[in-house]
Amino acid sequence: MFKLLKNLIKEPMFVIGTFLFLVTIVAGLFGTHLYTPSPDGMSYEAPGSAYWLGTDNLGQDYVALLLRGLQNSLYVGFTAGIIATTIGTLVGLFAGFKGGIVDDILNMFTNLFIVIPSFVVLVLVSASWPEGRSLTLIAVLIGVTTWPWTARSVRAQATSLRGRDHIALARINGASNLQIIFKHILPYLASYVFMVFIMQVASGILSESAISMIGLGPIGEGSTSLGVILNTAKNNSAITYGYWWGVFPAAIVITVIVFALYLLNNSMEGVFNPRLRK
Amino acid sequence: MLKKYPTVRYVLLRAIWYFLTFLVALSLNFFLPRLGSDPVDIMMAQSSFSSPEIRKQTEENLRKDFGLIILDKEGNILRDEGGNAIKASKFSQLVTYVGQVFKGDLGTSFKNQKPVSEIIMQALPWTIALQFPAILFGWIFGNSLGALAAYKRGVFDKALFPLALLMSSVPFFVFGMVLVYFFGIVWEIFPAVGAYSLELTPGFSLDFLFSVAYHYVLPFLSIFLILAGGQAIGMRSMGIYELGTDYIKYAKWLGLKETRVLAYLFRNAMLPQLTGLALSIGQMVGGALITEMIFSYPGLGMAMLTAIQTNDYPVIQGVTLLITTSVLLANFTVDILIALLDPRVKQSLAMDVK
Numbered sequence: 001m002f003k004l005l006k007n008l009i010k011e012p013m014f015v016i017g018t019f020l021f022l023v024t025i026v027a028g029l030f031g032t033h034l035y036t037p038s039p040d041g042m043s044y045e046a047p048g049s050a051y052w053l054g055t056d057n058l059g060q061d062y063v064a065l066l067l068r069g070l071q072n073s074l075y076v077g078f079t080a081g082i083i084a085t086t087i088g089t090l091v092g093l094f095a096g097f098k099g100g101i102v103d104d105i106l107n108m109f110t111n112l113f114i115v116i117p118s119f120v121v122l123v124l125v126s127a128s129w130p131e132g133r134s135l136t137l138i139a140v141l142i143g144v145t146t147w148p149w150t151a152r153s154v155r156a157q158a159t160s161l162r163g164r165d166h167i168a169l170a171r172i173n174g175a176s177n178l179q180i181i182f183k184h185i186l187p188y189l190a191s192y193v194f195m196v197f198i199m200q201v202a203s204g205i206l207s208e209s210a211i212s213m214i215g216l217g218p219i220g221e222g223s224t225s226l227g228v229i230l231n232t233a234k235n236n237s238a239i240t241y242g243y244w245w246g247v248f249p250a251a252i253v254i255t256v257i258v259f260a261l262y263l264l265n266n267s268m269e270g271v272f273n274p275r276l277r278k
Numbered sequence: 279m280l281k282k283y284p285t286v287r288y289v290l291l292r293a294i295w296y297f298l299t300f301l302v303a304l305s306l307n308f309f310l311p312r313l314g315s316d317p318v319d320i321m322m323a324q325s326s327f328s329s330p331e332i333r334k335q336t337e338e339n340l341r342k343d344f345g346l347i348i349l350d351k352e353g354n355i356l357r358d359e360g361g362n363a364i365k366a367s368k369f370s371q372l373v374t375y376v377g378q379v380f381k382g383d384l385g386t387s388f389k390n391q392k393p394v395s396e397i398i399m400q401a402l403p404w405t406i407a408l409q410f411p412a413i414l415f416g417w418i419f420g421n422s423l424g425a426l427a428a429y430k431r432g433v434f435d436k437a438l439f440p441l442a443l444l445m446s447s448v449p450f451f452v453f454g455m456v457l458v459y460f461f462g463i464v465w466e467i468f469p470a471v472g473a474y475s476l477e478l479t480p481g482f483s484l485d486f487l488f489s490v491a492y493h494y495v496l497p498f499l500s501i502f503l504i505l506a507g508g509q510a511i512g513m514r515s516m517g518i519y520e521l522g523t524d525y526i527k528y529a530k531w532l533g534l535k536e537t538r539v540l541a542y543l544f545r546n547a548m549l550p551q552l553t554g555l556a557l558s559i560g561q562m563v564g565g566a567l568i569t570e571m572i573f574s575y576p577g578l579g580m581a582m583l584t585a586i587q588t589n590d591y592p593v594i595q596g597v598t599l600l601i602t603t604s605v606l607l608a609n610f611t612v613d614i615l616i617a618l619l620d621p622r623v624k625q626s627l628a629m630d631v632k
Contacts, residue, residue: 013440115296115609116303119564120598124310127594196349206449213568214452215586230451234572239459240470247459251452259447266443269515 004191007271014271017263024257028074038066041170044236044243054245056229057236066249069226072218073205073254076139076225080204083143085197088150093181093189094152096158107155110148116268118145122207135218135225137173142207157192161185189271195265202261209254226250284627288617301376303602307595308375312368334556341390376500379599385592394596397581402600404473405577409566412498416505416591417555423506424513425544428521439514445507450565453502454572461496468496471480471574497573501566512554515548556612559605 008014038051040059047054053062095106126133161167170184211217213226229250238246253254296573318340327333338355341347347355348366358364384394427435462470474480518541520526529539570579578597585593617623
């Protein structure tokens with residue numbers, strides 16, 4: 001365990017990824033409490049000493065909006081990631097461990113939901129549910145439509161573990177299926193599941209900003225997400241008028257979070273998968 | 279059945295599977311919009327009417343379009359004693375909907391009373407012309423770069439890999455916005471919006487084709503580069519994995535030419551990448567549609583955006599159905615390609631039958 005950590009810390013990608021990720025987490029968790037927004041000014045004031053990142057179409061301080069947006073986007077990403085990883089891991093574990101008919105049925109569902117685009121499901125539900133479109137609803141929708149990816153990869157791993165000797169030993173000793181799955185298979189997959197979780201969070205943040213971008217984002221007081229900020233800017237033709245501060249800070253924040261998560265995932269893959277090491 | 283032709287059997291089985299999936303997708307496309315409030319109620323709430331009679335008439339027409347009420351054989355509305363239209367059950371609504379879809383009838387746009395299929399047919403060529411080449415060339419370019427990075431390692435890999443990683447973490451629409459801002463607004467090198475200059479009438483004139491090509495550059499690049507980044511990363515790790523396998527070591531010991539070894543490597547690492555492409559087509563198409571919205575490119579993405587802004591449910595449903603269908607078709611194609619290209623899959627198909 002310590003050796004793994006030591007190997008990880010030697011990876012520059014891991015260090016940079018962790019740093020970027022921690023910065024976004026801290027800003028997301030505490031930013032809205034620590035930063036007092038400047039009072040509303042004119043529409044689209046340029047960045048300056050009064051407003052570090054300018055103002056939006058309503059004259060609101062962009063720094064405050066971005067902090068709130070970051071918080072909400074992280075909330076959606078993590079909620080969606082937790083839901084998708086939990087469902088995906090359970091489905092994958094049972095399918096891979098049980099094999100046979102259980103595997104066939106679960107696998108069919110997994111394949112079914114992989115080919116039906118989750119973007120489509122998001123659009124259909126969000127478009128017809130204007131009154132209930134909250135951050136949580138969107139997060140849950142993303143979670144319940146993106147789990148098949150996790151299920152597929154966890155299943156592959158669990159299948160390869162099924163034939164190991166220690167599983168057979170546990171079974172001889174009378175361990176139940178549940179015990180074997182959670183005590184003897186899941187621990188071997190822990191690092192793998194964690195990596196999958198990171199990717200699910202990243203894709204949750206991306207999906208949310210995509211759906212908000214097309215005007216189907218969360219509605220309600222204080223539910224501004226990074227995607228909603230971009231959507232507002234787009235609706236007000238901020239780019240065409242050259243109000244770059246309406247678009248780029250939010251776009252950069254999304255990219256930085258996702259980049260940080262990708263860096264973490266890739267550096268872990270390099271350490272956990274010896275073949276990728278030099 | 280068809281034991282002598284395992285590949286044909288496989289293709290048939292896949293076709294049946296995808297057809298069943300299509301039916302599930304159809305049902306989702308039907309039921310999901312009806313989970314929330316009644317779309318007709320939402321539409322009615324947004325419009326004002328001069329008299330209650332007109333209001334009632336409009337509402338009934340809408341319900342008829344959506345298949346929400348029962349019709350007799352001549353297409354007249356069946357009424358109860360009170361003169362109110364009889365509501366159809368959810369199941370009979372679904373049957374009506376599926377029947378209409380198979381006839382190619384996707385309903386009528388609420389906004390401009392045009393058939394949805396007509397709106398879609400106008401937008402579809404633009405989307406195909408933009409996305410198909412961008413995804414295809416992005417895939418080829420990204421995979422070639424990834425294979426090279428895996429094979430060469432060293433400085434090339436160290437420079438390329440973080441760059442590709444950064445590119446693949448940029449959302450499609452963010453990159454599109456960056457391109458629009460710098461190339462379209464600040465430097466004014468390329469047009470920022472649209473698919474052709476609005477002063478020209480669409481046709482096969484040289485001016486028009488030139489204008490289309492000129493407008494094509496930015497949206498194409500924004501899809502192409504992001505996709506290539508993601509593919510390069512996948513190919514790199516597949517390539518490194520394959521390089522460690524015995525057959526590559528053996529090929530090297532035999533003293534085969536570098537290009538020959540690379541060709542083997544590419545072929546074997548490419549197949550999982552092909553599967554990956556099939557699986558992620560759904561996500562990519564979603565992202566690429568948003569690219570269209572950024573560039574106001576007159577394809578399906580733009581049609582959907584307009585429909586969303588005006589609550590034009592029949593159009594939204596038509597576009598989502600088309601996206602799902604094309605994603606299913608793409609997956610089916612890749613499944614068959616893999617069966618034809620991958621000797622391992624071919625062999626396992628033949629073994630399955632025995």
